[in-house]
Amino acid sequence: MQPESLPASDPRLDACIAALPEWPGFALLEHMESLGGNGVRLVGSVRVRVPRVSDAEGLSAAYQRNREHLAPWEPRRNEDFFTVAGQAASIESKLALFIAGSDVPWVLLDEGRIVGVMTLSGIVRGPFLSAHLGYWVDKDYTGRGVGSAAVAYAVDAARTELGLHRLQAATLPQNAASQKILKRSHFEEIGLAPAYLEIAGAWQDHILYQRILF
Numbered sequence: 291m292q293p294e295s296l297p298a299s300d301p302r303l304d305a306c307i308a309a310l311p312e313w314p315g316f317a318l319l320e321h322m323e324s325l326g327g328n329g330v331r332l333v334g335s336v337r338v339r340v341p342r343v344s345d346a347e348g349l350s351a352a353y354q355r356n357r358e359h360l361a362p363w364e365p366r367r368n369e370d371f372f373t374v375a376g377q378a379a380s381i382e383s384k385l386a387l388f389i390a391g392s393d394v395p396w397v398l399l400d401e402g403r404i405v406g407v408m409t410l411s412g413i414v415r416g417p418f419l420s421a422h423l424g425y426w427v428d429k430d431y432t433g434r435g436v437g438s439a440a441v442a443y444a445v446d447a448a449r450t451e452l453g454l455h456r457l458q459a460a461t462l463p464q465n466a467a468s469q470k471i472l473k474r475s476h477f478e479e480i481g482l483a484p485a486y487l488e489i490a491g492a493w494q495d496h497i498l499y500q501r502i503l504f
């Protein structure tokens with residue numbers, strides 16, 4: 291991988307070459323950047339790519355627009371989270387985790403406007419080769435197949451580019467839309483995990499799903 295192929299806006303990613311040359315996330319990033327920096331087309335004009343520090347303004351606006359939409363499904367956020375500075379810090383920590391080989395963050399964009407976020411987190415290699423998948427789609431873009439296309443993309447990238455064996459996702463029992471897109475991407479239900487995640491200020495039961503990739 292050549293340093294000059296990495297996005298100029300995130301010079302810290304150059305450090306990844308020396309630090310972890312075997313981490314396949316770099317090949318995935320290189321592939322995305324080779325497509326002209328606009329990422330991979332998902333559905334209609336919506337595309338997916340790894341975030342850049344320069345996305346902080348767009349992410350701050352997206353989280354502000356979607357504050358009520360996301361509140362029942364996400365951890366409680368402090369006010370800093372919704373600011374440009376808060377999102378810049380969040381992107382920095384996500385890129386640090388990407389460089390460390392434990393996460394792959396993505397943003398979903400329509401003509402440059404951020405309309406969703408998706409993350410593979412907690413990547414464990416060795417005999418587990420597994421990661422957790424999380425995502426959300428802008429309130430004005432739901433019901434158009436964006437979530438389904440994003441999950442299908444993540445499954446494909448996890449298997450073919452990252453070499454993972456398994457993906458896991460967790461949904462609240464009442465999150466029918468999320469369950470539908472997981473089943474569409476051939477995730478199978480594992481069971482109910484009591485008090486699994488702190489969502490909207492309460493430790494809530496979740497249904498766990500997994501997709502075995504190979």
Ligand SMILES: CC(C)(COP(=O)(O)OP(=O)(O)OC[C@H]1O[C@@H](n2cnc3c(N)ncnc32)[C@H](O)[C@@H]1OP(=O)(O)O)[C@@H](O)C(=O)NCCC(=O)NCCS
Nearest residue numbers: 363425426427432433434435436437438461466467468470
């Ligand atoms: C869940 C979410 C990602 C789905 O994204 P999306 O882009 O709307 O997904 P898609 O359009 O690909 O598919 C959604 C499907 O769920 C269906 N759906 C939506 N609400 C539903 C409901 N209350 N009951 C049953 N089905 C529902 C839609 O009709 C659609 O099915 P279809 O394609 O057969 O018509 C989005 O609603 C979201 O971001 N929600 C808030 C955050 C969240 O829940 N994140 C996931 C946490 S596990």
